[in-house]
Amino acid sequence: MPNLLEIRRRLRSVKNTQQITKAMKMVSAARLRRAQERVVTARPFANKMTQVLGELATRTDEDFHHPLLDLRGDQRYLLVLITADKGLCGAFNTNLTKAAQAFMRENSDKKIEIMAIGRKGRDFFRNRRAVIAGEFIGLTAKARLEFSDALEVAQSIIKMYTEDEEIDKVFIVYNEFKSVLSQRVVLEQLLPVSRAKQEESEAKSQQPVTLIDYIYEQSPEEIFSTLLPRLIETQIFRALLESVASEHGARMTAMDSASKNASELIDSLTLNMNRVRQAAITNEIIEVVSGAAAL
Numbered sequence: 001m002p003n004l005l006e007i008r009r010r011l012r013s014v015k016n017t018q019q020i021t022k023a024m025k026m027v028s029a030a031r032l033r034r035a036q037e038r039v040v041t042a043r044p045f046a047n048k049m050t051q052v053l054g055e056l057a058t059r060t061d062e063d064f065h066h067p068l069l070d071l072r073g074d075q076r077y078l079l080v081l082i083t084a085d086k087g088l089c090g091a092f093n094t095n096l097t098k099a100a101q102a103f104m105r106e107n108s109d110k111k112i113e114i115m116a117i118g119r120k121g122r123d124f125f126r127n128r129r130a131v132i133a134g135e136f137i138g139l140t141a142k143a144r145l146e147f148s149d150a151l152e153v154a155q156s157i158i159k160m161y162t163e164d165e166e167i168d169k170v171f172i173v174y175n176e177f178k179s180v181l182s183q184r185v186v187l188e189q190l191l192p193v194s195r196a197k198q199e200e201s202e203a204k205s206q207q208p209v210t211l212i213d214y215i216y217e218q219s220p221e222e223i224f225s226t227l228l229p230r231l232i233e234t235q236i237f238r239a240l241l242e243s244v245a246s247e248h249g250a251r252m253t254a255m256d257s258a259s260k261n262a263s264e265l266i267d268s269l270t271l272n273m274n275r276v277r278q279a280a281i282t283n284e285i286i287e288v289v290s291g292a293a294a295l
Helices: 004-058 092-106 119-127 147-162 197-205 220-294
Strands: 076-082 111-117 132-136 169-177 183-191
Touching (some): 004 169, 076 147, 147 220, 169 220
Parallel strands (some): 076 169
Antiparallel strands (some): 169 183
16 A cells, blocks of 8 residues: 555645646637637638639749749658647647658658758657758747748748759648647648649539639739749748647647646545545554553
């Protein structure tokens, strides 16, 4: 039977841990509300911008060329992986690293480099000796994520894709926020920007989509040179916001489960402690009675 002092020491340790998990849950709940509001605000703009530029790209002349539109080879990939900088958020980081590993296995014949946004993803693939093309640490851990943070990441990706010309395609992996209890891992192509958005939408809906006629005040070169980089910046910013909201939701759920498990463990330890103490008291009474009977 365990010692009473050991049970009390463990009980005190579990209670201290429960206080920490409850505090982390409250912090994540407060941050989640603000992060969720920003995600809901950013989604319509990002979706509409992707739709409009997709339609414009679909109807541009095939002779028109732009670095962010032109197709290249299919041998060198850059995978942008957005994870958290901290743990204690359930399977949030594990699901992302599993999705990235599955993508790398499916494209094992390709040369794949990773741009890690978040310490957990960087450490995971660095320990497995993957090629880390770049890293951005501390973005998702900020109290308030700004567009300038996404701008820095997007400019780095665009530079690698256009100036260095070492990358054929760019993919991004992140968690899309659905609810506090649900996050969906998203893997999508970031570059080159697809010219086939219209055909894809028609194929999904199985109905012809009405084309909107646009009047160009500037040349296509000027329009795409300005808006395509902004599209990448907006998509990166939205992915970061989705990831931050998903992280807080996952951490809130994980800390809530941890607090409940701690409560169950405290009840179990308290019951065990009472049994040990009662057994000790019973033994002392027996010894006293036995001594009195012997006299």
